[in-house]
Amino acid sequence: MSHEAISVFDMFKIGVGPSSSHTLGPWKAALLFLVSLEEKKILQQVKNIEVLLYGSLAKTGVGHGTSIAVQLGLCGEDPVTFDVKNIAAKMDDISNMKKIVLNGRHEIDFDPQEDIEFLFTESLPFHPNALTFLVNLTNGDAFAETYYSIGGGFVIKEGFIKDEKKEIILPFPINTAADLLHWCIRTGMNISEVVMENENAWRPEDDTKKGVRAIWKVMKECMYRGCHTQGNLPGGLLVKRRGFDLNKKLLQQRSYHDYESWTEAIRQGGNDFKYILDWVSCFALAVNEENASFGRVVTAPTNGAAGVIPAVLQYYIIFCDGNTEDKIIRFLLTASEVGCIFKKGATISAAMGGCQAEIGVSSAMAAAALTECMGGTQKQTLMAAEIAMEHHLGLTCDPIAGLVQIPCIERNTMGAIKAITACQLALQSSPDYAKVSLDGVIKTMWDTALDMNSKYKETSDGGLAINIPISLSEC
Structure with a gap:
């Protein structure tokens, strides 16, 4: 195949x-x-x-x-x-x-x-x-x-024909979650190790690591910038940025001067559940407020869902002892493979599948990545991705005024929190007793996308986009 x-x-x-x-x-x-x-x-x-x-x-x-x-x-x-x-x-x-x-x-x-x-x-x-x-x-x-x-x-x-002779041949070809699990079982490697072996078909491992570090650098700079920028978002809805105020409130005047000292200041606030929950929301808000402002972001797997993975990775770094280069690379490699499987088996386009294809997929990617990094087995990692997507099925894309602001920005906070919850559920569960597989939920997502009315697929013709009477001052 x-x-x-x-x-x-x-x-x-x-x-x-x-x-x-x-x-x-x-x-x-x-x-x-x-x-x-x-x-x-x-x-x-x-x-x-x-x-x-x-x-x-x-x-x-x-x-x-x-x-x-x-x-x-x-x-x-x-x-x-x-x-x-x-x-x-x-x-x-x-x-x-x-x-x-x-x-x-x-x-x-x-x-x-x-x-x-x-x-x-x-x-x-x-x-x-x-x-x-x-x-x-x-x-x-x-x-x-x-x-x-x-x-x-x-x-x-249009009309482009792939030259199969020029296609990269991977040592571990993967179309489905079952394929991925097969290679993990056969080799004894975890998911991120399988991904790295495949990446070696494109470039030396050091180059891959350098590139992944560059990806994280843009993510964290975007998040930090979003937490330190005030004002309203462009476009006419006059949506007020919340990342700045929440960041300031949570830090309670603890001092810092750059990203590294900022993360340490956050860590000094403790690990109360509400405190952590607020920070995860703050991280996700900050990224997508930057995204809505024509800022530099990383597709993860899309721009509209760009805040989920950075927010969960930042949670892992600050609150779960994940602040090492190897752990960060492992997180992003695992997340990427889950995203690839969704793209192959369904879609990552809201115009094709609604917001389940963006926030849902990003949540599944983050859940899997966090689970592997928290010591989960390969099966638990795929289970976490399944749980995260299962509870995003049917999510529509209905942006007000066609802007990636309402409800898009808040949805990133929901996707991040669901990813962490899915990880915890998977870590406390036995995948052998699971009734739904990741491949099963991907097929269900695609079936749902095909059945979904087109007005809920990034057209602003339905849902919140037509039921919330907000006047635009600029658009």
Whole structure:
């Protein structure tokens, strides 16, 4: 049976908020389109470009910054390194000059108001998150390319055919949780060790560790920044940031000057249940408030669910003696593999499966990672992932005004707490008596996604998005 080789760095991508599928994906699609123009050697012949946004990209694209992402991509900017503080100035320049410099080399006329079209009533059959680039060349020729942002920053070009000869062959091919457990039993390795052996097919182990450390660095910087930034979130809902006030209240004037001393100040507050609960919520709020503010985040497995895994990992580091490099790497490797299995067996796109595909999957990933790191067996680790997802089944995606704010930010706190609870349940249980397998719950999640009404799949056409009468001051 063939398998899809997905690396830890496919699941965890450094990018810019607020959405992996509606911001990072379209940004990457624009970059891929530039590559296509360069390969065809026609970049300098481009006369004009029109961008068509379909389905969910159109309906919630304004709140998700889709048009902004497309423009930054067409400019050739890298979402990993672009200074997010310059986004507003860059957009103002394009809007005022009505010009865009493709890949930083070729200037053409471009008016975002005219040349980016939101097709609210049209959707392409392959995936709700579709965008098409229409190009006219100076010689009179025209052509179009369509891309699909399928969740978690993954992008597929229409008509693309994989070259199986170039596919990475992993020593331990995995499509399902049963496959993963098979390799664990056969080799005696835990899940993170199996994952590392597979990662060695891409690169040396030291490079993988270096990359995972870089992922955690962005996560913790995002969390720390979110806990120290005041004000309202952009977009017009005037949602007040809560991470700053909660952080200040919980610390009770204990002093610190950087991330390391901050974590120590938190640890000095003790381990009262309510205290820990508040901190887990604070960590998750902080990350997703940064995400909602076009901050730099890590897809985990998506931007909308980016706060769950950092919050649970930070809980493990501060309150469970997890503050070592090896433990952090082990946590993230385990989490990534569970996310890969969900992507292969169902989806990590809210536009396909509702919020169960984002918060639910992130909670399952975090639950599994925490369980392995807390000494759980391989079966208990997979059991924890199953428990976490089982209690997110059917969760809809209904963002108010198409913004990744309400209910998205609070949902990250719920996902983090459920992950910790799922871990504790699994550690205190015998998986041999479990009635539901992880593969069974993944299939159920996918069946539920297929049955779910499209208005609950990141369209803002149902649920809270239409029942909460909040007026926008800017949108």
